[in-house]
Amino acid sequence: MEIKEKLEILSDAAKYDASCSSSGSKRKNTYNGVGNAHYCGICHSFTSDGRCVSLLKILLTNACIYDCKYCINRKGNDIKRAIFTPEEIANITINFYKRNYIEGLFLSSAIVKSPNYTMELLYQTLYLLRTKYKFNGYIHVKAIPGADDNLIKKVGALADRMSTNVELPSNESLKLLAPDKKEDKIKNTMTTIKNIKSKNIVPAGQTTQLIIGATKDSDYNIMKLSENLYSESKLKRVYYSAYVPVNKDNVLPMIKEVPLKRENRLYQADWLLRYYNFTVEDILTKESPNFNLLLDPKADYALRNLDIYPIEINTASYNTLLKVPGIGVTSAKRIISSRKFTKLNFDTLKKLGVVIKRARYFITCDGVYYTSSSLFNRNYIQRLLEEPSNLKKINYKQLNLFEE
Amino acid sequence: MNNKIYIYDGSIEGLFTIVYKCMIENSIPLNIVKEMNKLSLFEEYNTIETNYNLSHKIFKSIPRRMGDMALYNVYNAFLANKLDKEINIVNYLINGYKYGKNLNRMRNIESVIKVQKYSRMVRREVHKLKGFVRFESVDNILYSKISPEHDILELLIPHFKNRLSNEIWIIEDVKRKKAVFYKNNKYRVISTINLNLERFNSNDETYKDLWKSFIKSVTINERKNLRCQINFMPKKYWKYMTEMEDNNE
Numbered sequence: 001m002e003i004k005e006k007l008e009i010l011s012d013a014a015k016y017d018a019s020c021s022s023s024g025s026k027r028k029n030t031y032n033g034v035g036n037a038h039y040c041g042i043c044h045s046f047t048s049d050g051r052c053v054s055l056l057k058i059l060l061t062n063a064c065i066y067d068c069k070y071c072i073n074r075k076g077n078d079i080k081r082a083i084f085t086p087e088e089i090a091n092i093t094i095n096f097y098k099r100n101y102i103e104g105l106f107l108s109s110a111i112v113k114s115p116n117y118t119m120e121l122l123y124q125t126l127y128l129l130r131t132k133y134k135f136n137g138y139i140h141v142k143a144i145p146g147a148d149d150n151l152i153k154k155v156g157a158l159a160d161r162m163s164t165n166v167e168l169p170s171n172e173s174l175k176l177l178a179p180d181k182k183e184d185k186i187k188n189t190m191t192t193i194k195n196i197k198s199k200n201i202v203p204a205g206q207t208t209q210l211i212i213g214a215t216k217d218s219d220y221n222i223m224k225l226s227e228n229l230y231s232e233s234k235l236k237r238v239y240y241s242a243y244v245p246v247n248k249d250n251v252l253p254m255i256k257e258v259p260l261k262r263e264n265r266l267y268q269a270d271w272l273l274r275y276y277n278f279t280v281e282d283i284l285t286k287e288s289p290n291f292n293l294l295l296d297p298k299a300d301y302a303l304r305n306l307d308i309y310p311i312e313i314n315t316a317s318y319n320t321l322l323k324v325p326g327i328g329v330t331s332a333k334r335i336i337s338s339r340k341f342t343k344l345n346f347d348t349l350k351k352l353g354v355v356i357k358r359a360r361y362f363i364t365c366d367g368v369y370y371t372s373s374s375l376f377n378r379n380y381i382q383r384l385l386e387e388p389s390n391l392k393k394i395n396y397k398q399l400n401l402f403e404e
Numbered sequence: 405m406n407n408k409i410y411i412y413d414g415s416i417e418g419l420f421t422i423v424y425k426c427m428i429e430n431s432i433p434l435n436i437v438k439e440m441n442k443l444s445l446f447e448e449y450n451t452i453e454t455n456y457n458l459s460h461k462i463f464k465s466i467p468r469r470m471g472d473m474a475l476y477n478v479y480n481a482f483l484a485n486k487l488d489k490e491i492n493i494v495n496y497l498i499n500g501y502k503y504g505k506n507l508n509r510m511r512n513i514e515s516v517i518k519v520q521k522y523s524r525m526v527r528r529e530v531h532k533l534k535g536f537v538r539f540e541s542v543d544n545i546l547y548s549k550i551s552p553e554h555d556i557l558e559l560l561i562p563h564f565k566n567r568l569s570n571e572i573w574i575i576e577d578v579k580r581k582k583a584v585f586y587k588n589n590k591y592r593v594i595s596t597i598n599l600n601l602e603r604f605n606s607n608d609e610t611y612k613d614l615w616k617s618f619i620k621s622v623t624i625n626e627r628k629n630l631r632c633q634i635n636f637m638p639k640k641y642w643k644y645m646t647e648m649e650d651n652n653e
Contacts (some may be wrong), residue, residue, distance in 0.1 A: 007614055012621040029566055036567050043636065044535040045647055047623040050632025054535075057622060095611050098546060098571060099539045100564075101646070244626050258626050334511065342512045351517050 001082060007092065009082040013062040013073050014108055016246075017165070017209060018239040022054040022103035022138045024204030025160035035097055035104070035137030037160055037204075042103050055106035055140060056096055060084055060121055064110035068167075068178040070214045072246040073110045083112070086125035094133050104138030104160070105129070111180075115146035119155060126158040140204075145185040149192050156196045161204035161236070164189045166229075169222045173215035176251055190233045197234065205236035212266060213243040213259040214252065220289035223269055223280045230273065240266040265291040272297055275329050276322045294386040299325045302362055303382050309362040310369060310376065313344050325385070326359030346370060358385065406431045411451045412490070414438040416482050419490055420459035422452050423497050432498065436490035462497070470500040470507045477508070481522035483555040492518040530559045536637070537564075537575060538646045540608040546573040547604035549644045557584060561591055576601060578644075612646050619647040 023041030043052040061083035062073040072079070089107065096102045107125060112118050122141055129135040140161040143152050156162055164186055168174045171183050193206045208229060210222060226238045242263040245255055269291070272278035276298070283297045284290070292300050302309060302325050311320050313335060321332040334352045335344065342348070345365045350356050360370040361381045369376065410433045412418035419436070426432050434447060466475045478493055495515035500507045510516050529552055537560070539546035546568065550557070557577040561584055564573060569589065576583035576596060583601070584593045642648035 004614055004617055008617055008621045011618050015622040015624055029569055032570060034568070034570065038534070038563075042531070042535040045619060045645070046633045046637040047619060048630055048633050049624045049627040050629035050636065051624070051627075052636065053619065053622065056618070092614065095541075096615060098568065099541065099608075099611060099615070099646075100535075100537045100548070101611075101615050103535075242627075244624060260627065337509045338511045341506065341509055348512055352511060 003088060003092070006082045006084060006088070007058070009080055010059045010062060010084060011057060013110075014057045014059045014106070016072070016241060016244060017057065017106075017108060018051075018241040019140070019163060019207055019209060019237070020052050020054045020057060020106065021161075021207075021237065022140075024236060025138060026203065027136050027138070027160060029136045030134060033134035033136045034094060035135055037136070037138045038103070044100070044102055054103045055138065056093055056102045056104070057106040058084070058089070058108070060089070060107060060109035060118070060125065061112050062110045063112050065113065066111050066178070066180040068181065069247065069249045069251055070167075070177055070211060070243065074247065077247065084125075086121065086128050089125050090128045090133050090135075093129060093137075094135060097135070097137050102137075104140070106140040108142040109144070111144065115144040116148055116151060119144050119147035119151045123151065123155045123158075126155060130158050138204075143189050143193060143206075145181065145189045147189070152189060152192050153196050153201075156193060156202045159202055161207065162193050162202050163207040163209070164193070165209045166225070167209065167211050168215055169210055169217040169225050170215070173217060177214060190229075190235075194234050205234070207235060207237040207239060209239040209241055211243050212240050212263050213255065218289035219262070219266065219269075219291050220280070220284040220286060222266065223273070223284060226270060227273060227280050238270060240270070261293050262291065265293065265297060269297045277319055295382070296325070296387075298323075299358070299385050303378055303385075306378055306381075310364045311362065312364050312367070313349065314339050314366055324359050324362045326355035326357065326362075328353075361385070406433060407446075408433045408448045408450050410436045411439065411449060412436060413454050415454060416479070417456055417459040418452065418454040419482065419493060420462040421455045422490075423462050423494055424455075424458040425452065426494060426498060427501065432494065433491070435488075436494065438490075466497065466500070469504055470497075471505045474500055474507055477519050477523040480526040481519045483526050483559070484522040485554045486522055488518070489522055491515075492522070526554045526556060526559075529554050530556050532637075532641070533560060534563050536641050536645055538644060539573065540604070540606045540646075541611070542604050542606040542608065544572065545604065546571055547601070547606070548573070548575045549578050550575060551579045551640075551643065552577065553640065555580060557582060558593060560584075561586070565589070565591065574601070574604065616647050616650075 021041050023039065025037035026039050027037040029036040041054060043054050045053040047053060063081040063083060064073045064075055067075040093105045107122060109118050109122060126139060126141060139159045140163065141155055141159045143162045143164045145164055166186055168177055174181055174183055190206065193202060196202055197205055229235045229238055240263050242258045242260050244258050245252065269283050272283060273280070282301055291297060302323065311324060318332055318336055321327050321335055331353045338344065338352060343366050346356060346360065349365065410422055412422055422436060466478065478497065481489055481493055492515045496519040499510065499513055499515060503510055507516065508520065533550060533552060533556065537548050537550060539548045557575060560575060565586060572587045574583055574585050581596050582593055583596045584591055642651060
C-alpha cells in the first residue's frame with residue numbers, strides 16, 4: 001500500500017478525536033535537533049469544518065480487536081485496514097514539521113493484538129522520533145487502557161501530552177456501546193499518568209474526550225463527570241465530541257443532525273467551570289439537567305438569579321464581574337485595573353472589550369442603568385438574549401409584500 | 405496642539421526625534437506622516453530630521469519612566485499598517501511622561517487604547533503567521549513567501565531561528581519586498597528589489613500532495629462550517645498556504 005493511501009485511511013480514522021491542542025509544553029530544541037514546543041500552542045491550519053489543525057493527527061493502525069458500536073474502526077466493520085511502520089510516521093512528521101505544516105504529532109491507535117503490543121509500537125515510534133531524528137516538537141500520544149504501567153511511563157517520558165479517552169460518560173453506556181472497554185482500566189491509566197505528571201514528565205498533562213449524544217446521559221451527569229476529572233485526575237482539558245453517526249446499530253440512536261449546539265453549550269459550561277469559578281450546580285440541576293439550547297449557560301444563570309443583578313461596575317468584585325454575560329476574564333481584569341484611575345461608563349466599557357450588547361442588561365455604571373430601570377425584568381431580557389434556533393428561522397419567514 | 409504636519413523618514417528613530425521635539429516645545433502636531441502624500445494648502449508641513457542622539461535618549465527613558473510594557477507596545481504598534489499610528493504613539497508617549505508606570509491603565513485616553521490595540525493586532529498577526537508560514541523544500545533550502553498585513557517579518561525570526569536552527573531557510577515578505585535569510589545561527593534581512601528568488605518556486609510535490617490529502621481527510625463533512633474557518637484563518641492568508649492553493653481563484 002502506498003504511503004499516501006495509508007495516510008488517508010489513518011488520518012480519516014483519527015479525525016473524530018476532538019483534541020488538537022499543542023499547548024502546555026516548553027520543550028526546547030537541542031543541539032542538532034529539530035523543533036521545539038510553543039507554550040500557548042500554534043494552529044497551523046483550519047479545515048472547512050472550522051477545526052484547528054495543529055498536529056499530524058493519525059492512528060498507528062485502524063486494525064482493531066475491539067468492537068465499540070459507535071466507532072468507525074470497530075472490528076465488525078468492513079473497511080480498509082492499514083498500519084504505519086514507526087519509520088514511516090517519523091519520516092512524515094519530520095518532513096511536515098520542517099515545512100511548518102504542523103506543530104508536532106498526535107499519535108493514537110486502534111488496539112492491535114493487545115493493549116501492550118499497541119503501546120509498545122507507540123513507544124518505538126516516539127523513541128525513533130526523539131532519538132534518531134532528534135525531534136523536539138510537540139507529541140501528544142494516547143495511553144491505551146489495560147497496558148502495563150511501566151510501558152505507559154516509558155511512553156510518557158517521551159511525550160508532551162497523554163490522553164485516555166473516557167468516551168462514554170457512564171458505566172452503563174460503556175457496557176452498552178463499548179463492551180471491551182472497562183471503566184476501572186481507564187481510571188487506572190489516568191492515575192498512572194497523573195502520578196508521572198506530578199514528577200514533571202508529560203509537561204502538558206493529560207486530557208480526555210467524551211462523546212456527546214450517542215447515549216442518554218444528561219448534560220448534568222456529563223458536567224459532574226468533567227468536574228470530577230478536573231479535580232480528582234487533574235486533567236488539563238476534557239474535550240466533547242458531538243456524536244457523528246458512522247455506523248448503524250440497534251443500540252445507537254437515530255439522529256439526523258450532529259448535536260453541535262449541545263457540544264457548544266458543554267464547552268461554554270466547561271469554560272465557566274475552569275475560568276469563571278462556577279460550579280456545576282450553578283449551571284445545571286438534577287431537576288433541569290440539560291442545557292437550554294437557546295441561551296448560553298452564563299446568560300441562563302444570570303436570568304435564573306436576576307436578584308443579584310444589576311451589579312455596579314465601579315465597585316463589584318472580580319468574581320462578581322465574571323458572572324456578568326458579556327464580561328470575560330480579560331475584560332474583568334481590565335475593569336479592575338482601569339477603574340482605579342477613572343470612573344467607568346458604558347462608553348469606556350465598550351473600549352475595554354466588554355460586549356455591551358449583552359452586558360448592559362445586567363450592570364449599572366455609577367448607578368446608571370442603560371435604559372429605564374422598569375425594563376429590568378426577566379421576560380424582557382430573555383427575549384432579547386435568546387439565540388434564534390434553526391427551527392425558528394424556518395417558522396418566521398420574513399413576509400414579503402411582493403411575493404409571487 | 406499646533407496645526408503643523410510633521411514629515412519624518414519612516415524610522416522609529418525619526419519618530420522618537422519628533423517625541424523629543426514635542427516634549428521640548430510642549431506642542432503636538434496635527435499629524436505625522438512618512439512622506440508628503442496628501443498635500444493640503446491649509447496646513448504647514450515641517451520635515452523633521454532624524455537625530456540619533458535625541459532618539460536614543462527617548463528610547464532609554466521609556467522603560468525607565470513608563471515600564472517595559474510601554475516600549476513593547478510602542479515597538480509593536482509602530483509596525484502596524486495604520487495611517488494614524490505615528491500621532492497616536494507620540495500622544496501615548498507624551499501621556500507616558502505625565503502618568504509614568506500607570507500609563508497602560510489610563511484607558512480613558514484615546515491614544516492609550518489605540519496604541520494597545522495596534523500592538524495587539526501586530527502580535528496577533530505574528531502568532532497567526534507562526535502557524536501559517538509554509539516552506540517549500542528546494543535543494544535542502546526551505547523557502548517561504550508571506551504577505552502580512554503588518555510589517556512583521558523581523559518578529560518571526562526568533563521563532564523560526566529556535567525551531568529550525570539547523571536548516572537553511574528564507575522567508576520573503578512579498579508585499580514589502582524584503583526577505584530574511586538564515587543559516588548557521590546567523591540571519592540577515594535583505595531587500596529583494598534586485599533579487600531573483602524565482603528558482604525557489606519549487607516542485608516539492610511529494611509532501612505538498614501528502615499534506616493536501618491529509619487536510620482533506622481530517623475534515624468532517626457533517627460539520628461543515630466555512631464561516632468558522634474564515635474567522636480563524638482569514639482569506640488574505642490563503643494565497644501562500646499550500647493546502648489552500650486549489651481554493652484560490
